[in-house]
Amino acid sequence: MQKLVINGGKTLRGELKLQGSKNSSLPIMVASLLCGEECVLKNCPELTDIYSASRILNSLGCRCRFSENTAVINSQNISTTEISEKLMLEMRSSIIFMGAVLGRTGECTVSMPGGCELGSRPIDMHLSAMRKMGAEIKEDYGRIICRVPSGRVHGARISLPFPSVGATENIILCAVTADGETVINNSAREPEICDLCSFLRKCGADISGDGESRIVINGRKKLHGCEYRIMPDRIACASYLSMVSATGGELILTDVGVSETEPFISVLEQTGCSIYTYDDRIYLRSGSRLRAVRDRIRTMPHPGFPTDAQALLMSALVTADGTSVFEENIFDCRYRHTDALVKMGADIQVLGKVAVVKGVAKLHGANVEATDLRGGAGMVVAGLSAEGITEISGISHIDRGYEKIEEAVRHLGGEIQRV
């Protein structure tokens, strides 16, 4: 099992090009299944989750090749509509193949998806929406068997009880080639949803309202292939900004989607960092010690503060001057990184959805284990600012979301090794 070993206390400085978005690449790779032709996706990050999506596409009979951050997917042939449980368990996004395969063929068999353990993560909204679009769904010893009796899904009016990112993506993927109009009320407004819709429009889909709370889709009989550039990764952006600010350094981050990052940088600015944005660049200069954030940091659906950045910012604020308070409103178990931070000397009290972080003067290195992707990246943030050696195990979680994280950190002057 590999580990990341960090010799902390070095100030990070330099310029870095940001990777493409994982959470945008995944649904777009799935969407390419609907085109029946070749799609070329540029700026795809090379990550284990992306390779999992590629394995699922190949298992369905498509051809997916990957090189130099470009995925070439040919979905002319589909030879099966069943995804094995092993592949389903590799990541959370496997569940959105359900909408795409159903939309294309009128049937599919899947099982519960894997992904980070952040709480119960049910798929009730996904299943209820597929039923509304005409699917009959049976559960049989863990297999979820979906079939549309008429052979073609139809449009529906769907009101989501919560703006779920995955459910919104699944419905869009099912609706773009369905018969008739689909309206999603209370849809997720995350930038990755807009990127998926932009890709689908380039393939000939008729979608409007993405980025707002009501998306309208008019099903088209046929889509076509296209070439598309994936948006930048706003959570990787938050990660590198957190690392540099925690070490009192300076960063120029290029290839950034500045507006999508605003909910994060507007809070980071309150710690006393100077942040300037220009075109697709962010410049950050951090003082010697961060200030605690005075207002409660509440995670909310976009455009609120992103849940994916909660562990990252917390890991930078554990050594800030003063007390910061977090409130996690999206997942019911997303404070698993706090035990590791406490082991490194942080003062954090968790009570239900609230975490109170009293800034300490410094952290010390420790042996810690990543138990989910962003929590693990938070441990990298903490390890870089800590005195001494931090060894992080469980790094397969981190590899699901960060492209060559140790190279990026070393490039900025951090001491980190994969062993």
Ligand code: EPU
């Ligand atoms: N939920 C339900 N029922 C459903 C679907 C969701 O109760 O049918 C609940 C979830 O349990 C959760 C909340 O709704 O409490 C939000 O879940 P959502 O469906 O919005 O999240 P997701 O699609 O599973 C995506 C990202 C996550 C990110 C969340 C929220 C991907 C692959 N994953 O997950 O990213 O945290 O949206 O923004 O896009 C990550 O990248 O590390 C990550 C976990």
